[in-house]
Amino acid sequence: MKALSQKRRHPIAGLALLLLGLLITGGLYSVASTMNQAQASNTGSSYSAEDITEGEKLFNANCATCHGVEAVGTENGPTLVGVGAASVNFQVGTGRMPMQMQGPQAQAKPNQFSDEQTAQLAAYVASLGAGPAIPEEQYLDTDHEDVDLGNGGTLFRVNCAMCHNAAAAGGALTRGKYAPPLAGVSEQHIYEAMITGPQNMPVFSDANIKPEDKRDIIAFLKQIESQGSPGGAALGSLGPVSEGLLVWTGGLAVLIGFMVWLTSRSS
Amino acid sequence: MSEQSHGGPDHTGAVEHAGVEESGKYAIDNPGLPPHRPRLADEDPKAAKRAERQAAFLFGLSIVGTLLFFVGYFVVGQIGPDTTFATIRLQNMLLGLGTAFAMLGIGVGIVHWAKTLMPDHETTELRHEVRTEADRQVAVGMIEDIIDETQVKRRPLLRNTLIGAGVLAVLPAIAIFRDLDDTDNRSEFAAENFGPERLRHTMWATDVRLVRDPTGTPIKASDVTIGSAFHVIPEGLNELDPHEMLNQKAKAVVLLMRLNPEDMQVSPEREDWNVDGIVAYSKVCTHVGCPVALYEQHTHHLLCPCHQSTFDLTQECKVIFGPAGHALPQLPIRVNEEGFLVARSDFHEPVGPAYWERG
Numbered sequence: 007m008k009a010l011s012q013k014r015r016h017p018i019a020g021l022a023l024l025l026l027g028l029l030i031t032g033g034l035y036s037v038a039s040t041m042n043q044a045q046a047s048n049t050g051s052s053y054s055a056e057d058i059t060e061g062e063k064l065f066n067a068n069c070a071t072c073h074g075v076e077a078v079g080t081e082n083g084p085t086l087v088g089v090g091a092a093s094v095n096f097q098v099g100t101g102r103m104p105m106q107m108q109g110p111q112a113q114a115k116p117n118q119f120s121d122e123q124t125a126q127l128a129a130y131v132a133s134l135g136a137g138p139a140i141p142e143e144q145y146l147d148t149d150h151e152d153v154d155l156g157n158g159g160t161l162f163r164v165n166c167a168m169c170h171n172a173a174a175a176g177g178a179l180t181r182g183k184y185a186p187p188l189a190g191v192s193e194q195h196i197y198e199a200m201i202t203g204p205q206n207m208p209v210f211s212d213a214n215i216k217p218e219d220k221r222d223i224i225a226f227l228k229q230i231e232s233q234g235s236p237g238g239a240a241l242g243s244l245g246p247v248s249e250g251l252l253v254w255t256g257g258l259a260v261l262i263g264f265m266v267w268l269t270s271r272s273s
Numbered sequence: 274m275s276e277q278s279h280g281g282p283d284h285t286g287a288v289e290h291a292g293v294e295e296s297g298k299y300a301i302d303n304p305g306l307p308p309h310r311p312r313l314a315d316e317d318p319k320a321a322k323r324a325e326r327q328a329a330f331l332f333g334l335s336i337v338g339t340l341l342f343f344v345g346y347f348v349v350g351q352i353g354p355d356t357t358f359a360t361i362r363l364q365n366m367l368l369g370l371g372t373a374f375a376m377l378g379i380g381v382g383i384v385h386w387a388k389t390l391m392p393d394h395e396t397t398e399l400r401h402e403v404r405t406e407a408d409r410q411v412a413v414g415m416i417e418d419i420i421d422e423t424q425v426k427r428r429p430l431l432r433n434t435l436i437g438a439g440v441l442a443v444l445p446a447i448a449i450f451r452d453l454d455d456t457d458n459r460s461e462f463a464a465e466n467f468g469p470e471r472l473r474h475t476m477w478a479t480d481v482r483l484v485r486d487p488t489g490t491p492i493k494a495s496d497v498t499i500g501s502a503f504h505v506i507p508e509g510l511n512e513l514d515p516h517e518m519l520n521q522k523a524k525a526v527v528l529l530m531r532l533n534p535e536d537m538q539v540s541p542e543r544e545d546w547n548v549d550g551i552v553a554y555s556k557v558c559t560h561v562g563c564p565v566a567l568y569e570q571h572t573h574h575l576l577c578p579c580h581q582s583t584f585d586l587t588q589e590c591k592v593i594f595g596p597a598g599h600a601l602p603q604l605p606i607r608v609n610e611e612g613f614l615v616a617r618s619d620f621h622e623p624v625g626p627a628y629w630e631r632g
Contacts, residue, residue, distance in 0.1 A: 160487055161487075164486050164487055164504050165502075165504055168564065168566040168567050168578060169566075169567050177578070179567060179569060179574075179576055180569065180572065180574045180576050180581075180583050180594070181572075183569065183572075185567075203500045203501075203570055205571070206569035206570055206571050206572060207570065208500055208501055208502035208530065208568050208570045209498055209499075209500040209501045209502075209570065210501070210502070211496070211498050211501060213493075213495075213496035213497075213498070214485070214496060214497075214501060214503055233358040234358065234362075235362075236358055236361040236362055236365065237362070237365050238362065238365060238366060238369075267384075268384060271310075271312075271388075272312045272313075272314070272388040272389045273312065273313055
């Protein structure tokens with residue numbers, strides 16, 4: 007004990023103490039969060055009062071700056087009363103919220119909250135007013151026996167392709183906004199985007215496109231994503247822009263190369 | 274033109290300089306041509322043999338390319354309902370690479386052959402000075418010959434009938450363009466089926482229900498929540514025969530949206546054209562007719578993907594950016610007794626790009 011107290015003024019002592027403290031905090035946190043995750047797995051469409059209280063705490067700490075206390079909205083962010091759990095699950099689950107900075111539109115980024123925290127936030131926002139709920143599992147099952155890929159493709163081309171591109175590669179909108187590419191987006195998030203209309207996307211409610219039809223659209227998207235392009239390099243599936251650029255630069259370079267070779271003397 | 278000289282592989286060295294002007298006429302003396310340099314294949318039989326093999330290899334590559342094409346075409350097989358994407362990809366690759374090698378092999382091989390093995394004579398042709406006055410005299414002489422030989426001066430009958438025929442030949446064009454005029458008293462059938470009347474009206478009429486594209490199911494006003502966008506066609510469109518269906522659809526497509534009525538500026542004569550903020554606008558851009566369907570639900574902008582014309586939904590689809598000439602035509606709508614959305618009438622103006630006598 008005496009040896010320890012003698013070394014307490016050693017220059018490394020402070021650093022060692024800090025590391026020890028961080029280790030204990032981190033360890034406790036990870037134990038606590040795994041316990042919470044175990045609890046969260048049984049939350050379906052109904053939320054426990056505890057989820058709502060936890061969600062309110064998270065909301066006040068992370069979201070209320072822009073969306074206001076009780077989510078009534080401020081000039082920096084809209085009210086979230088009545089947007090529903092689906093909206094929260096989409097916005098927070100894809101990392102779009104909390105927003106990194108004000109701009110033309112919120113961008114997807116790595117998630118800032120765990121699944122469990124996202125569910126708690128969703129529970130809190132859903133408790134403020136009725137809104138679209140998180141979609142049922144059966145409408146996300148793209149291998150379901152009733153799935154009609156052709157119908158999904160037709161509906162996608164009529165309702166979605168004008169912004170998201172016929173190959174779902176995304177596209178530009180006005181003044182810096184854009185429709186994102188849809189490859190790699192989970193079934194649940196695609197469904198939630200349709201029913202909630204995030205950012206400037208219009209709402210495609212279940213009254214407009216039936217849940218079964220939404221499932222067809224999602225299945226179609228997953229199908230084209232897994233199959234890839236039938237013609238080799240898709241060049242981003244952006245059509246004449248990327249293809250034209252390649253031909254005008256790469257193609258011209260090849261032509262110039264041939265011209266140089268044609269007119270050069272043989273050795 | 275006969276002043277040519279040849280520097281062939283058999284007599285190397287400087288090419289003869291035929292017709293070089295005497296020195297002193299120009300500031301810098303004509304340096305002549307660089308000395309003829311024989312190619313490797315001209316001197317070394319081994320190099321010639323090698324070049325021959327290279328060209329033959331390229332032709333062989335072309336043959337392999339053609340065979341590759343037929344492997345893709347016949348062996349991989351025709352595309353049927355069971356064809357997988359992997360098969361299509363393989364076939365496309367074989368067809369593309371096969372054709373590329375078949376063409377490139379021949380082309381590159383021939384050029385290589387010409388460059389390495391065929392005799393490389395060097396030829397000089399002199400360019401003569403242009404003698405302006407003399408050349409002009411020749412041209413004038415030709416025209417005089419034409420006038421003289423065709424006898425247009427001596428035979429005014431011929432000349433005058435030709436002028437008359439030329440003037441008259443333009444007149445049918447006036448008749449053809451007259452057909453585009455819709456103000457005259459042509460038959461009703463002609464007016465409806467040809468010319469601009471076809472463009473002036475669409476399938477929309479009083480009490481035609483708005484239905485979803487492509488399913489054809491009617492739309493209840495209560496289904497259209499704020500922020501929604503519906504792609505709409507007139508009821509009965511899907512029952513037309515396919516050719517006529519496409520013709521009618523091209524004119525009648527509509528985008529149905531709902532926004533907060535407080536956000537809208539409604540002109541007095543259009544007050545009953547919307548249903549609690551549910552509005553319907555033609556999807557055909559007034560610039561060159563692309564489908565305008567990129568709707569942003571918060572800014573209420575409608576964007577045309579072709580030339581970025583932007584329409585503001587809150588100002589009755591006024592053009593706020595881009596080349597479009599005028600606002601998108603609005604379809605007047607109301608709710609019928611069963612709660613379904615129906616049209617009050619056809620569009621009050623022709624849909625689509627610039628159109629004469631609008632109104």
